[in-house]
Amino acid sequence: MVDARKVAVTAVTAGLCLPLALFAIILVPVPGLPAASGFWIPAGFYFVMTLWFGVWGALGGHIATFLAMGYFQGFTLQVWADGALGDLIAPLVALIVFKLMGAHPDLKDRKDKMAWLIGVPIASLVCGLWVHTVNLYFGVITWPFWWVGVLTYFIGDSLAVFIVGTPLLRSLTSYVKQSPMYIWRD
């Protein structure tokens, strides 16, 4: 059931990530890959939002990516299927890793840190596989270029999530715990 809190999480996450995604595309563009960025700053934000607030945070990241990449690509079907769906899947994978390992997003104990260190690369890899398989399907890249795309995506996305997301989780999780939208209970 959709309620006011869930709508607030989705809308604010999307609103926050949208300008950051535009900056990321303008500041660190990747030659050869349209509307891609070598340092996907919003990923750090929507990974964190998803770990704090669940699926609705991931949905916000999805909307932001769709709109930001769409601004450069004219809102095409490929944009939606490619980057936007990939960016919905990635934070959800990280959330599932945290749930399966019984970890918490405040990164206090060893289990939490392990879940973060394992979850982010797995999520980036799944997202990279998705994005470049869709690119391959739409004919934008060929099979020999597929693994190059997956590898660069895996490294670039993981790096951005670790650099932006780690300080956010470590410094703000205790503050966010006071929010009624926070999904983890000790």
Next chain:
Amino acid sequence: MEKGKVRTFFTYVDERYALVRAHPAVKIVSLVVLNVIPWIIEAPVPLASFLTSLLLAAALLKAPLSKLRNYLPYLLLVAQAVVLSYVLGSRIPGNAVYIEFPWGCYVTDRTLLYMASVMLRISSMLVGSTLIFLSLRDTDVVYGLKSLGVPFAAAFAFNLALRFSALFLDDYARVRDAMLLKGAKLDAGNPLERAKLLSRTAVPLMVIAVRRMQDLSFALELKSFPPSGKRTYLHQFRWSRFDVAALALLAATTAGVVVAKMVSPLLSFPGWPFA
């Protein structure tokens, strides 16, 4: 604002552009159809005909075609990605081999034809989607999605996201100015270093976001969101003959393309006249 101009998503367009006055549902359906048709067609000549028809229809509807120039750099970016990938990394058999590489990939006449098809497909999606978005106002998102049966809460959240992005742009500017006043050099270094510096704005922005999220959820709850009774709307959009005709044309074109793809090789690669 200039006289005779209408504010749409990213720009002002001439109010004579017929799609601006169309029912919001027609705009949303057009967006889907104009992306699905080039996705179904594989052959270069039908794709080129589709793109030409699209541009002619846009000119007839008085669409601001000059705005498409903003997307030319993007098309060039896609073109170089497609050319690089197909020239260096494809094996498409054809009638004549032009270049052969030591790693087993080669370029034939069919490689060039396939590259042209991919470019025409992406161009058709880009031109079609851009022309629709140039006519789309922010209220159209809520009203269009709602008239197509999407729950009001989902349409409302999508619209809210767009409005919040403008607020966060202001917040980002404020945080950046505060950092600059404290001596931070956000424009120093290569693009990656600049991006890392930009990411230092993360913590203050996130605090603002969490506070705003709570304020918004309280405001929505006070307004009894999601509405339990029958909701009324500020604007009323009536279906005109133009809207009904446009929807019928879109449905007939989609059905025609699907049937043609299934029963003849015309739309499959390489298609007429290369098959």
